[in-house]
Amino acid sequence: MNNNLRIRLYYVLLLAVTMWAGLATRHTPDLFPKFISEYGGDILYATFAVFGLRFLWLKPALWKILLAGFIYCVLIEIQQCCQAPWLVQLRNTFPFGLILGYGFLWSDIVCYAAGVLLAWPFCLVGEKIWKSGNARV
Structure with a gap:
């Protein structure tokens, strides 16, 4: 299996776990400390955005993906001011x-x-491990 496919599969796994955790903070807030139930979904929303962008684009430098993920989330937040x-x-x-x-x-x-x-170390370390071929499935 080539490196790009392994890395993309890694991001699919991260996307699934992040989506599950984010939805859990919204649908079962009683299971989490107040801070996590209140802010965890928003934190994981940005984490999910970064993982999704990295899944789509592996070539750009990681800092560009992180910045793009943050900008995407801020733009989504700003559009919430529109009440059409x-x-x-x-x-x-x-x-x-x-x-x-x-x-x-x-x-x-x-x-x-x-x-x-939060997404940054998962991207950095995960890609290093998966590119080296040292990851065991």
């Missing part, structure tokens, strides 16, 4: 509510920065 009726209606559906969010919060931008920082 059609957009509000779209946000009130399950999939688009998860993707687009509901209302602008400054704290979410801090969470996105934390989420990008």
Whole structure:
């Protein structure tokens, strides 16, 4: 199996785990400490964005992917200031509510920065291990 395929499979696994954990913080908040149930979903949203971008683009430098993930999340947050009726209606559906969010919060931008920082070591170390071929499945 070539390196790119191994790395992409690694990111698929990270995406699945991150999605599961993020949804768990929203759907079963009682299972988590208050801080995690309140901010964990937003932190993991940015982590998920970075993993998704890295899955799609392996060639760019990692710092570019991290920056792009943060910018993507901030732009999604800013669009929440727009309260056009059609957009509000779209946000009130399950999939688009998860993707687009509901209302602008400054704290979410801090969470996105934390989420990008959380993704960074997983990308850095994971890619090093998978590129070297030392990972055992």
